[in-house]
Amino acid sequence: MAGKQDSPIRRVAAPPRRRFLQAAATLLASRAFAQKQEAPGTTPRAESAGSLKAQGNEVIVPVTVTDEKGAFVSNLEATDFHVYDDGKEQKIEFFSRDRNQPVVVGFLLDMSNNTRLHWKTFQDAALELVWNLLPGDEKFSGYLVAYGNDAELLVNTTTDSEKIADRIRKLKPGGGAALYDAIYLACTSRHLVQGEPYEPRRVLIVIGDGHDNASKKSLAEVLEIAQRNLVTIYGMSTVSFGFNSEGDDNLLRLAGETGGRVEYPLNNLYQDVSGYLSTPSDEGNYAYKVGTGGYASEISKGIFRVVAALAGEITTQYILRYVPDVGPNTSTRQFRSIKVAVNLPNVKIRARKGYYPFAP
Numbered sequence: 156m157a158g159k160q161d162s163p164i165r166r167v168a169a170p171p172r173r174r175f176l177q178a179a180a181t182l183l184a185s186r187a188f189a190q191k192q193e194a195p196g197t198t199p200r201a202e203s204a205g206s207l208k209a210q211g212n213e214v215i216v217p218v219t220v221t222d223e224k225g226a227f228v229s230n231l232e233a234t235d236f237h238v239y240d241d242g243k244e245q246k247i248e249f250f251s252r253d254r255n256q257p258v259v260v261g262f263l264l265d266m267s268n269n270t271r272l273h274w275k276t277f278q279d280a281a282l283e284l285v286w287n288l289l290p291g292d293e294k295f296s297g298y299l300v301a302y303g304n305d306a307e308l309l310v311n312t313t314t315d316s317e318k319i320a321d322r323i324r325k326l327k328p329g330g331g332a333a334l335y336d337a338i339y340l341a342c343t344s345r346h347l348v349q350g351e352p353y354e355p356r357r358v359l360i361v362i363g364d365g366h367d368n369a370s371k372k373s374l375a376e377v378l379e380i381a382q383r384n385l386v387t388i389y390g391m392s393t394v395s396f397g398f399n400s401e402g403d404d405n406l407l408r409l410a411g412e413t414g415g416r417v418e419y420p421l422n423n424l425y426q427d428v429s430g431y432l433s434t435p436s437d438e439g440n441y442a443y444k445v446g447t448g449g450y451a452s453e454i455s456k457g458i459f460r461v462v463a464a465l466a467g468e469i470t471t472q473y474i475l476r477y478v479p480d481v482g483p484n485t486s487t488r489q490f491r492s493i494k495v496a497v498n499l500p501n502v503k504i505r506a507r508k509g510y511y512p513f514a515p
Contacts, residue, residue, distance in 0.1 A: 212512065213248070214240070214479055215353055215385055217414055217472040218495050219505040227471065228502060239494040240479050249476035256470055257294040257355030259312060259348045261341040262319065265363025266303040267332035269400075270393050273421065274328050277393050280420065280458045281323050281362050284391075287466040289316035294355065298345055299323065302337035303330035304369050312346040331369035334361065334402070338377040338409070342384045352385040353476070358469055361390045361409070365417075366402030374405055381413050382490075383511045389465055390417035414507035418464060420457035479512065 216238060220228040233250035264281060289297050291314065299310040299319045310319045341359055348355055359381070367374075381388060390406045403417075410417050479491065492509040 212478060213353070213476050214493070214510055215356065216475045216477075216493060216495060216506050217356060217387055218475060219414075219468055219472050220497055220499075221503045221505075223501050227467070228499070229471065231473065231497065231499075233475075235498045236473070236475060237496040237498075238475055238477055239492075239496070240477070241491050242494075243480065245477040245479065247475050247477055249474070251474040252471075254471050255292075255294070256472070256474065257350075258288070258358055258469055259351060259355045260288050260295075260297040260469070261345075261357075261359040262297060262299050262323075263334070263337045263341060263359055263361045263363070264299070264301045264323070264326065265332055265334070265361070265393065266301050266326060266328045267330055267363070267366075267368075268328065269332065269364055269366065270328045273393060276421070276454055276458065277362055277391070278323060278326070280391060280462065282320050283458065283462045284360060284362075284465065285316050285319050285323070287462055288469065289314060289319070291316070296348055296355070298341075300337045300341050301326060302333045302363075303328070304333060306333045306337035306340045306370075308340060308345055312348060332363065332367050332402075333369040333371075334363060334365065334367040334405075335370035335372040335374060335377045337361075338388070339372045339380055342377075342380045342386055356474075357384060357386045358415075359386055359388045360465065361388065361406060362393065363390075363406075364393045364400035364402050365390065365404070365406030365409075366400055367405065374408070378409060378412060379511065381409070382507070382509065385507075385510070386413060387415045387507065388413045389415040389469070391461055391465065392417055392419045392422065394419060394422060412508045414505055416468075416505060418461040420461040421454070 218236070220231060222228055229252065231252070233247055236247060236250070238245045238247060262281060262285060264277075270277060285297065289295050293314055296312050296314045297316070297319060298308065298312045299322055301307055301309050309322045313319070338359065338361075351357055388409045390410050392400070392403065392406065394400045394403065406417050409415075475495070490509050490511055493507055495504050495506040497504055
């Protein structure tokens with residue numbers, strides 16, 4: 156039938172009544188085919204993200220599956236997944252494992268005094284992330300929020316990585332840390348991309364140590380706003396080996412409950428160097444002395460590893476969607492839990508912990 160519709164117009168047109176009957180028959184056939192495709196128990200749609208319009212109450216669940224060594228498991232099918240909403244298994248309406256999935260990324264940079272020591276290192280790391288995640292393709296966009304005593308949107312949503320990179324080059328740290336206000340700002344006060352949060356997905360990358368001493372918003376408030384807006388939060392911690400941050404638990408919670416994770420590019424660089432912390436560099440520990448090639452090389456390796464890991468995960472996740480079985484009287488304040496299971500042993504699954512229904 157499709158071939159006849161696409162063929163050139165014949166010289167002798169069919170009578171009006173016949174054309175009407177042909178059109179009606181085509182419409183009924185297409186509807187019957189669609190119903191057959193969507194019948195209960197059939198395989199979920201596995202289309203490209205750009206070809207599907209999401210329903211208003213549909214829940215999107217980006218999922219990362221890794222093996223025991225942390226390597227991505229990338230060959231799973233829709234039938235390998237099970238999604239539970241408040242303990243009840245749901246029908247997966249849409250499944251995708253396409254590479255280079257559309258995404259809008261918020262880059263949140265900690266400009267507090269805590270970042271002064273390694274500022275140049277993380278400035279370079281932020282630039283690498285921007286260039287990797289915004290390659291100039293219209294599917295990928297991002298924006299820049301810096302937070303010190305206040306949170307400020309420095310570059311609104313754009314596909315031009317150089318606009319963001321140029322602002323990052325001009326930044327200098329100093330002051331407090333309003334991390335929670337920065338997350339709230341990123342979720343509520345910027346130019347939205349058409350189709351969010353389904354296509355493209357929403358991601359935040361916090362480059363900082365997770366501490367907050369200047370926000371008006373609380374951790375609970377921004378965690379809720381992130382979950383309501385289907386935002387996944389990742390962290391690139393600025394904490395170095397041998398040190399810790401009181402905000403690390405906050406960063407881990409923000410990432411863990413939204414389906415992301417935290418990376419520590421400087422945390423394991425020197426753990427195998429005997430006496431690195433106990434022996435000052437001017438007394439014999441020259442293996443990774445500041446200013447030497449060995450030190451710079453280790454820093455570069457740590458940054459490269461983390462940038463590759465974050466960029467790879469963000470663009471290669473499995474995407475599951477389902478319409479939750481909730482009644483019309485379900486409260487929008489009622490948090491609903493999500494659990495994702497896979498038909499494989501010894502794998503680790505990362506997905507958002509839950510959501511609030513009917514998000515505004």
